[in-house]
Amino acid sequence: MSDDVAYPVFRTPDLALALSTARRLMEFGRRPCSQVSVAAQLSSVAEVRRLGERLPGGRFEGYARYDEFDGVPWDEQPVLVIGVDGADLPADPAAYEGRFPVACELRSLPVGSIEDAFTAAIGRNRGEVHWDELYWPDAPEVGLHGESKHAEVTLLCNTLTRDLDEPADEHIVLVHVRSARVGGRQLREPYARWLAEQVGLTVIGPGRLW
Incomplete structure (x- = not known):
């Protein structure tokens, strides 16, 4: 068993820009088996x-x-x-x-099948778009091997957390990597930073376990 840790790499009040940015990061690790899920909380x-x-x-x-x-x-x-x-x-x-609250979910769909419709419909509700089954390549510059189990990207819509319990006036893109903690320090944070840099982004806050 292992956990993933997600790092914020972009935030904006512009949902279309947030989606295009998240897609750019997702495409860096996309595979034929990659999939997307969406969820919203309605009140x-x-x-x-x-x-x-x-x-x-x-x-x-x-x-x-x-x-x-x-x-x-x-x-x-x-x-x-x-x-x-x-x-x-x-x-x-x-x-x-x-x-x-009432939850709305669509799970494990082909990439590109639901993202536009969901973000067009979400309005001011809190929600997320989550891509998984990606693959992050080796990062020899930071001495870390690639991974697939925790290679994920999340777009948070109008919220600060994946629990959809903290409203926000902006949208946040997260990059996920495997959690590896020693003495309270995340050893794979350099990997998250490296991944963000490959698509012109940077880690802008602390990671959070999911």
Whole structure:
């Protein structure tokens, strides 16, 4: 088992610029098997319905308390607890009561298939675009070998964290590398800096484990 650590390498209030920058970094490590996932957190019926129309294939799932439906058969639980596609969201506003925040996700899609539609639809909601199954090459200049398991790029939309719990008025691009800590120091931070430099970027803040 191993963890990844993500370093911010770009931030801007311009989402289109943030997306193009994240794509530039992603393309540096892209492989035929690379994939993309998106997620958003929504806090109103209007926004759930709007994204359902814009992203009909998205999976929408609402909040449920732990053990709230113990003993209730799965097929009798509310559709927002089970999870429902955007095209099948309930019309009755009462179905959303007690279910916020509602998460919207599309997972493990081909690169290029959802990024534009998602960023066009996200609005002021918090969300992320995440690319994985990339490959970071060897970095002989800093004496580090390449990797694939933790070769990832994330674009945070209107938020400071991948938990989507801290709102922001800007968007942040993260580069991920394998975590290797000794004495509290990340030994592979030079690798993150090297990767950013290959596409004209630089690490602009501390790394965070995910």
